Amino acid sequence: MIQSGIERKPRSRAAAALVAAAFLYAPLQALAAEPALADASAGLATTRTYCAGCHTESSPAHFQRLSVIRKSPEGWVMTIFRMEHVHGLALPEEARDTIVKYLADTQGLAPSESAAGRFALERRPNVPDLQMGDDLPVMCGRCHSLARVALQRRDADEWLKHMHMHVGQFPSLEYQASSRDRYWWQTATTVLPGKLGGLFPFDTPEWRDWKAGTHAQPTGEWLVRGRTPGRGDYFGTLRVASQGPDAYSAQWSVQYADGKASRATSKVRLYTGYEWRGTSEWESTEVREVFALSADGQRLSGRWFDAQRAEIGGDLTAERADGPAAILAVSPRALKAGTTQEVVIAGRGLKGAVSFGPGTKATTLATAPGMLRVSVSVDAKAAIGERSVSVGKTAAAQMAVVYDQVDRLQVLPGNAIARVGGGKIAPVTAQFEAFGFLEPRPDSAVRTPIALGPMNVRWKLAPRNEEAVKADDVKFAGSIDASGQFMPGAAGPNPERKYASNNAGDLSVIASLDQGGKELKGDSHLIVTVQRWNTPPIY
Template identity: 30%
Template sequence: MLAPLLATSVLSASIVVAQVKTDNEADLDPADWIEREAGIPVTDKLTIEKCGSCHAPDDKGNLSRISWIRATPEGWSQAIKRMVKLNGLSITPQEARDVVKYLGTWHGLSPEEAKPVMYFTERRIQDETIIPNEAVQHGCASCHAFAQPMSSRRSRREWGLLQNMHKALYSQADYQMSQPAEGQPEPEDSSKKPITRGEVALDWLSKEANLHSATWADWRPRIRTPKLAGTWVLSGKLRGQGRFVGEMTIAPAGDDFTTTTTLRSLETGQTMTRSGKGLVYAGYSWRGTSTGSGQPAKPDDMAGTLRETMWFAPDQSSAQGRWYWGEYHEFGVDVTMTRVTGGPVLAAVSPLGVKTGSKGTDLHIYGASLPSDLSTADLDFGGGVTVRKVTVLSPGEAVATIDVSPQAIVGLHDVALNGTVLPKALPVYRSVDYMKVTPETALAHLGGIKYGKGYEQFEATAWSKGPDGKPGTDDDFPIMPVDANWAMKEFPTVTYDNDIKFVGQLDNAGFFTPNVEGPNPERRFSRNNYGEVWIVATAKTLNGKDGKPLSAQAYLVTTVPAYKRWDQPEVSQ
């Protein structure tokens, strides 16, 4: 179980200068391996002062352990917490922030390394697709997301020491890693032990998550103080509340930034303002908070305080990420931003989904610096879509009246304004073929008496089978949200199941509120209010080919609260 529980641990740290795999490495404890990889020197005085008494320096400026690890800001923050709890580190909150900012920048990840695992820091719940094989899955991702180890880079020796730390702290980790690896041949010599999951994981991570990657070597000399001040056009989506457009103004505040954001709902037209602050690690990795101007009236109210995690492109022209909040981080706005530099910027179009053969559809185009003399010749929506008229309402909004040919190419069309392109922004469909409910699998937590509830918001979306005409293939695409009626249906697991009576309430907008925690005397065996149900959406106006309303369902597990919470069980006492 390889997690980026970074830096010095309960294991000894020796002064090292590099590492290669020696002939007898397999017979040695990783603490006894010889380091031959070059370390990354630590140059920050505060980091040396706070860490150097335990992490011994060498004549090249390396600090033991630290110089052979790179990690995200969250990883280094986690390491400092462990040093405080387990090793007696004395450090003030401001000093800790400064050390994390240095290490998260100069001993961090390259943009290319960080982007595939941003979902981890964005607190997204999703199926992981980056796990390379079954042995690594069981060895590293049985107890936590695989994105956790992949949020760091280490020398081979450091990956070995991390395995040691897991074995020392978690008995289950020792068992998991010592099991024979899946997919490996049996040893020809019956006296030899089979290759273990831990060995496979160590070899894979040493190669694919190595300390000195090509992308890090490319990025390190390019790290610079981010110049983000100015106006950014923003588009976002919140499940159950639809899409938003707006602007964020970023202003410098010392080494950090302040923000003012204006958002407009494309569903209701409501506008809202937010103010916040943020900082950037490694020249691209934004962490911030912002607060709305009103008092939240419901759990997923946009007026609440949001934590912002965003990945800025290396050229600092665009950004993407998630702004999340909620007791379990279950609510979050998917955000894309583009810097305003004087030329036209495209952010979104509305409504989503135009049908082949339709005529006279008014398509609203949102962005910034839209030219007042915008003409039909300036806009291009791809094959089969003809622009008949354009009206510019403001520099941030225009309306294009379009016709869609019956032979128009089905799929996600680009929206282009001369040389400015908003990719895959306009779904063109021939028919609504089926419907999906998202999330397809969901988790809610009981609460409300002593513990916080963990809510869930469901959404119904219409889908096209795509050009190949086959459902469930890679060319399928979403068309538009669907107005639906919502209901719960029993998911039978035992003969006396009656979960829909106890797990909670589902409103007419697909918002699920779990029941309270605790034993329920009205339930058989006084069980808690946990359970499993189907969440069923039935379209109000869309019918399938059989003439009946389209329907879809999702699976929901309502479970007990997280009675204890910690980011590191070994130091939370």
């Protein structure tokens, strides 16, 4: 992975070409580091200074090529990176930030347009790509995500030019993409531009409406909740204060379900009126925040991740602290019959007696802003199934589940990739979780499968097939810890392996849950493969 900062060093043209050939990308974190210059006139002036030399300003504020495309902030970063490293543009970092902000604000994507590809902006690991017919996956999806395509808007003539850029910049493209099995160039320059222009046109009612509207500010008090796979749920508060136009400081205070508390302050910039991009440090890890502010300004949601290891991170949902009384989440949601356990109830204005329904007894242990910590005892004979939870007069349906045993385990992600690492490129780990389910039972209220949430299981690796047995993949490819995190082996030829091969492997990841001597299992497929040398903001 790229260490932050290295791609900003000055380089010779030759070195720049080499780097460009490796498609390195400047990470977005620097964008959030300075207060915003939301003033569009400054953005326009800076764009004129740095871009108009090649992209003629054919009419005021209209620059050839760059004024007829819309993209996400990360999309603009990628394009401008190419301008610098392939076309020789010399661009100070501050000017780059100003231009990205200006272009993302004036030629961005409406929330409904970026929705489908958000998983890519959020860098979610092991998410299946967008489904987009038969031709786009083979024509484009062999090299990068289709989310990268779906996060842009331009008309057919511009899609056509973009195909020319692909082949002009990567003349061996057809071979690299194993595309000699089809008429790649002919298809890319005849059928596809029109198709893409139809799917993702420059001018849309969504964008016109969004651009014309006024946008909510994220300032104020929030209640936050989320889940860090492998670690668990967390809850807390967030205070957002303005630091100038579209720039904010965000103070976080969260507590994990295991009781551990943690605090951070992030620097945030809001792009396109809703794209929250923050940088912060949590427990000495540099973190990036990619969230979306809802149009009504009442909700913030997305993912945060380790700046150097984007696969490591967590989900986040924040809701305004000053709304009507409500129960927003219960963690853990699964309550085993015949046990007493500690549960966190997150919400607003929670006051009064806590109830999980018949056959249960709840006592409040502690209260904190936005949450209650309660102890819940469930009778051995309590009816299984979903439960409403109430605190005083506030109630919410289907917030908890009473269960006697777990009927099924599902390991997620169902298919995962990890990458060997070491030296300059960090390994790419894979985090697994085992989700429990209750299956329908005739003698109960359970009619459809009910999710119980992540279960505390034991993890094991096994060879996926005969080849994996022969090559002893389990021994070499890596190991899995008690939290379900797989750590791949070191990169490079391994003299201890047959053919001194890399520590790649084809593995099954097996979760097992011991239920009174009976073992319940679930499994997932993990491929451990070679490094990824380039980590652009949108895969």
